[in-house]
Amino acid sequence: MATTSFMAITMMAMAMAAVSVGASDNNRVHSPCSDTTVARSDGFTFAIAFAAKNSFLYNSALQLSPCDSRLRLSSSNSQIALFRPKVDEISLLTVNSSSFKPDSYGYMVAFAGRKYAARSVPTFVANSSYTVTSFTLVLEFQKGRLQNLYWKRDGCSKCSGKTNFVCLNNQHCAIKTSSCKNHGSTVDCSLGIQLAFSGTDKHLSALNSWYEVEKLRQYSLYGLYSNLKDSLTGQYNKIF
Ligand SMILES: *[C@@H]1O[C@H](CO)[C@@H](O)[C@H](O)[C@H]1NC(C)=O
Numbered sequence: 001m002a003t004t005s006f007m008a009i010t011m012m013a014m015a016m017a018a019v020s021v022g023a024s025d026n027n028r029v030h031s032p033c034s035d036t037t038v039a040r041s042d043g044f045t046f047a048i049a050f051a052a053k054n055s056f057l058y059n060s061a062l063q064l065s066p067c068d069s070r071l072r073l074s075s076s077n078s079q080i081a082l083f084r085p086k087v088d089e090i091s092l093l094t095v096n097s098s099s100f101k102p103d104s105y106g107y108m109v110a111f112a113g114r115k116y117a118a119r120s121v122p123t124f125v126a127n128s129s130y131t132v133t134s135f136t137l138v139l140e141f142q143k144g145r146l147q148n149l150y151w152k153r154d155g156c157s158k159c160s161g162k163t164n165f166v167c168l169n170n171q172h173c174a175i176k177t178s179s180c181k182n183h184g185s186t187v188d189c190s191l192g193i194q195l196a197f198s199g200t201d202k203h204l205s206a207l208n209s210w211y212e213v214e215k216l217r218q219y220s221l222y223g224l225y226s227n228l229k230d231s232l233t234g235q236y237n238k239i240f
């Protein structure tokens with residue numbers, strides 16, 4: 001286990017707004033468990049951990065960052081995906097499900113930072129009955145430091161009229177896990193995570209991509225991004 005090396009996750013990003021040509025990534029921090037501050041043209045590394053909901057709790061009560069070794073996530077059944085989107089660009093992250101079965105984990109938490117650790121609440125991904133494939137994650141920065149990560153509820157409007165989908169708890173469109181390709185059926189149940197940035201960068205420039213997502217939400221974002229899937233999952237233990 002401990003020797004499993006850590007695979008970088010590739011992701012595709014698409015700039016919705018005009019991005020200044022030549023803007024470069026000056027953020028040298030590539031570990032999700034280190035602290036950094038970013039500017040708009042930088043890349044930013046964060047990770048998503050997949051595990052059972054109670055694996056994210058310390059002493060059954062305290063929510064800790066997966067970077068906190070007290071959680072001992074690496075000794076539970078868990079999986080990590082690492083991403084490095086560009087700050088303030090709308091990105092769709094995907095987790096390729098061909099060899100990854102989210103129902104064997106259950107929930108996911110997005111996180112980054114150590115001394116200034118930030119993490120999302122655990123959000124339901126899949127169990128043996130249902131798999132949720134579409135998520136929106138907002139990364140909120142203040143003066144370039146990550147303050148908060150939160151899941152925006154997508155609601156169920158996207159499931160209406162689609163035979164493969166059911167609406168779970170009025171919050172998420174879900175697919176029957178038994179219909180997924182990774183369970184021998186036909187539906188591609190790869191996870192898609194729409195990413196947006198809000199707040200300010202280290203030069204106090206406003207990060208606006210969240211507003212773009214809000215405006216675009218009335219259209220099908222997944223149609224827009226349908227050619228941008230490219231990602232892997234990797235298991236890793238080094239950061240814990
Ligand atoms: C799977 O999750 C759904 C939604 O949270 C829940 O209603 C259902 O009972 C769960 N099924 C199993 C087998 O745990």
Ligand SMILES: *[C@@H]1O[C@H](CO)[C@@H](O)[C@H](O)[C@H]1NC(C)=O
Pocket residue numbers: 096097098190229230231
């Ligand atoms: C997922 O991974 C499989 C096997 O590595 C590959 O054949 C497939 O093209 C990938 N799919 C996507 C959407 O990246």
